[in-house]
Amino acid sequence: MSVAPLRVGLLGLGTVGQGVIRVLQRNADEITRRVGRPVVVTHASARDTSKAREVSLEGITILTDPMDIAAKADVDVVVELIGGTTYARDLVLAAIARGKPVVTANKALLALEGNAVFSAAREKGVLVGFEAAVAGGIPVIKAIREGLAGNRIEALAGIINGTCNYILTQMTEKGQAFADALADAQRLGYAEADPTFDVEGVDAAHKLTILASIAFGMPLNFDAVAVEGITKVTPQDIKIAQALGYRIKHLGIAKRTDSGAELRVHATLIPEDKLIAKVDGVLNTVLLQGDAVGQMGLYGRGAGGDATASAVVADLVDVARSIGAEARHLVPALAFQPDAVRALPVLPLDQVASAHYLRINVADETGVLKAITAILAELDISIEAILQKEPRGGEDATVAVITSVIPESRFNQAVARVRSLPFVREDVSRFRVEHF
Known part of the structure; x- marks a missing residue:
């Protein structure tokens, strides 16, 4: 007896959107075995429908307006990959209002609007998957929310922006000035034409907001994160740090103390013999400190089409398994039961x-x-x-x-x-x- 496929509406056919289609097509048999039914993209949106794509779009209805998918299309789940906040929020809330689960890779949306999004999803009893929003293909959300559910998470720290890590690696290994390393990153596609969100630490702060929330059971609170970038790091500082036995890395750091939480993003000196100091290029890593497990680390590709698509598809598998389940049986979005998510005072940086x-x-x-x-x-x-x-x-x-x-x-x-x-x-x- 054949089982109806899980029909996916894909908002965005960029690098990650095409990666999702590619992973679903390439691993169709494996995914079906895990889910118990096929998972297929039936609708997708793209601003330019005539543009050549690197994947087969056969059998997929292509629309120019993503709202036609979020609010109207006959799909079982909506995947938001267009980025931004205002319109993305409208799309996600429109899908949730129809009772459709949502998967998103949009860290800015969740950091700034996530409390409202998760509240709306809870009222409708649907799942919001966001593994791809932090560290690309590294399953850090599931590790904290599920794998470490028996732990009190005391602290986490991560290299969670590949652009900054690439620039600092070039400055360390080749002695480049910041501007030259940034130009290389832009030439290779690791940095945007306007790199502000990356090099000033905003992107990492979005991701840290999400990680701290699920680690500590606190509401998303982007405004409380102390944010610094890497523009003030000089080759002279890197050489001196090396002479003293350190490497300079751009980190997102969250700690839980008796006085409250620390939420900060900044360039940091780390002893060169530590594992986190050895993570170079565009790779990401997250260290977690749990009271039972001690320190553990996750490492891998934090961006890229297939790596991020891997996380999106993992969320689609979760969605497929959750459909039909009662709301109380769904994994809480922020790892803790909604009525147990509590605000923590965030320490000012001078404390x-x-x-x-x-x-x-x-x-x-x-x-x-x-x-x-x-x-x-x-x-x-x-x-x-x-x-x-x-x-x-x-x-x-x-x-x-x-x-x-x-x-x-x-x-x-x-x-x-x-x-x-x-x-x-x-x-x-x-x-x-x-x-x-």
């Missing part, structure tokens, strides 16, 4: 404690190091490592230190006083240091 890196270019005068260390001592800041480079060929001298773990507010005081010293040549360079 966050970490070690710090400080690099100062100074005039070649006597007493420089003594003056700097005196300021640190007066503020009860211990020095864990120090490097002093003598000037060569007319260059300024350089002093770099790594401090002990201290509140950011105290480090800010030290930086302000160091900046005011008469021999400091230019603005200082500062980054946080984590050891994981």
Whole structure:
């Protein structure tokens, strides 16, 4: 007896949309065996219906308006892959209003509008799958929400933006300046023509918002994330960090403390012998700290057509299995039962404690190091490592230190006083240091 296929309405035929079709076609037998019925795309939307595609669209109805699929088409599940927030929200809510499950790879939509989306889905008793929204093909959402359900997640940290990781890798391995490494990333398609969301940390902050919510059972709270990018990282800082035994990586970090949650995205010095420091290029990784499992890591391709499509199809498998189930039996979107999702106070950045890196270019005068260390001592800041480079060929001298773990507010005081010293040549360079 044949079973009716799960009919998928695909909003967007870009790289990921075509990847979804390709994975469903290539692995049709395996997917059918897992689901118990075929999973096929019956409708798709594209702005240009005449454009040549890399996959077969035979049997798929192509429409120009994605709302015609979300609000009208005879499909069982809607997959949103067009990006953005406002129109994407309207599409997703339209599908949910019809009682249709939704799968999305849209991290910005979830970070900014996810609370409303999940509330609407809960009222309709349908599933919203979003594995592809964070770290591409790495199944980090399922790992936290399901695989680690018996743990209290204490912390997580990840390289969750491949563009930043590629740029920092090029700066480290080839000594490139930021602008040159960015140009290479754009030429290879790893960075957009306007790379702001990537290099200023916004994309990583969207993803961290989602990870922190499912890890700590808190509502999505993008506005509370402290966000910094990588534009202030220089080849000089990378070389000094290496000399001190560190690598610089752009991380999303979430920690749960007695005072509340830390949510921050920034360039970070990490000891070079740590696994997270060895993840290079466009690859992603997420470290998780659970009270029972200890530290564990997930690693792989965080972007790309087939990698992201892998996560989308995994969600489609979940949707197929969930259809007909009572709402109370669905896996909660944010890992905790809806009435148990509770707001956590998010610590202001000046209350966050970490070690710090400080690099100062100074005039070649006597007493420089003594003056700097005196300021640190007066503020009860211990020095864990120090490097002093003598000037060569007319260059300024350089002093770099790594401090002990201290509140950011105290480090800010030290930086302000160091900046005011008469021999400091230019603005200082500062980054946080984590050891994981």
